[in-house]
Amino acid sequence: MIEVVDIAPLASVQDLGRAPYLRYGVSYSGVMDRLALLAGNVMLGNADDLAGVEMQAFPCRFRFREATDFAVTGAGCTVTLDDAPVLPWWAGRAEAGQVLTIAAPRRGARAYLAVAGGIDVPVILNSRSTQFRGAFGGHEGRWLQAGDVLPVGTTEGTLAAPGFGAQPPDAALPADFAPDDLQPNTTAVRVLTAGEYELFTEESQQRFWATGWKISGQSNRAGFRLLGQPLDFAKRLEMRSHGIVPGIVQVPPSGEPIIQMSDAHTAGGYPKIATVIEPDLWRLAQAPLGSRLRFVPVAYKDALVAVRQAEAWVASLRRLSGQYRSLCATGRRP
The missing domain is CATH 2.40.100.10 (Cyclophilin-like)
Known part of the structure; x- marks a missing residue:
């Protein structure tokens, strides 16, 4: 279980969305930054479509009621576990009672909290995402608020400290297509x-x-x-x-x-x-x-190349995190 201690507006439970239901008039929903949530789930050994928490305003604080592996991705926020700093795009372990604080980002706009086993809210129309217009999915079909308690799915194994980190996509997939006269911000x-x-x-x-x-x-x-x-x-x-x-x-x-x-x-x-x-x-x-x-x-052909580059980044992260977890399981942590 994860307790929401303090939360800024516009935080919600999201997964990769319910695209197949667009034909029935149900909006896509899901995270705004798919790569960020995918990366968090991959680092933790989760299935890709497990739900996490999307944050758009800060600060946000969560108390872990039991030992839990977690990852924070997305915007470059200042993150602490109790008083200890947590590196960006990093997966680690929180012990029971520890509080995770995610402060305003130095870069980017949206941060994501993924946990081993995922946020275990009910699946509605093949998704755990919050659908605000219909007020269903996610946690009671609404934005999160202080005092909410989020269930966590079961999982086998642990990351074991010191954890595992990923190179953010803005570094791994640089915008080398940007025009030469691109202005700051x-x-x-x-x-x-x-x-x-x-x-x-x-x-x-x-x-x-x-x-x-x-x-x-x-x-x-x-x-x-x-x-x-x-x-x-x-x-x-x-x-x-x-x-x-x-x-x-x-x-x-x-x-x-x-x-x-x-x-x-x-x-x-x-x-x-x-x-x-x-x-x-x-x-x-x-x-x-x-x-x-x-x-x-x-051009369309170059858009397909961009798709393959993003897929290759996720595949590489999946391979490296899998190797890391295998080493941890055998006691040969790097």
Whole structure:
């Protein structure tokens, strides 16, 4: 069991989401940064789809009611176990009664707590993720609050101190595609042009690529609203609602783009100008409110290369953490 001692707003139980139910009008849900939760589960020897805690505001404090292996990934937060510092992207062991504190990040926006065995809330529609619109899944279908007690699944074996660390994806998968004129506090993400791209004026197309779009304070898990000089259509356009997925960049009548995120509706009628490729959604998730985004065009074949690079990073982490746990099990800890 894990007790929530103190929690900032907007923390929730999430796993990798319920994508198969998009066709039935159930939003994707799930973590915003899939690589961060995947890494935490891999380091602990968990199944990939076990649930953890996603945090978007800080500080957050958790008391372990029993000895538990844990990992903190995602944003570069200051983390302590009682008074002892915990390295970023590190898996270790907490003894019964110890308190884990996750403070505001020095970089990034969202942190993740994974535990051996996962957060063991009920599975609804093949997922433990919190679905806020329907108020189901996760912990009672809501944000976490102080006093909540989260059950932990059973597991065999332990990591044994001193634990195991991972190289964060922003170091392992550098943004070497970023434009040369990228400004500080700006995140570059790769996108494929979408169905209605050609319906924007040529000037608006150029502006879409050249603008450092500011992430509005109205952004959330449903969508990132971007601020900048509005985009214009070559002619008036009306569309029927159609299916949308996380990463789609839509342009409402205001002309300022909206990027659909994990809790987005499953259908919408705004024209689509682009789609953030799946391997860069984690970069988007770690972009703080008020920071800026630059869109970088990518060919489909190069987007597939990016998918394989992310998969290779996870596979390498899985292999190394498995070897580490095997050594610990035989008493030959490195």
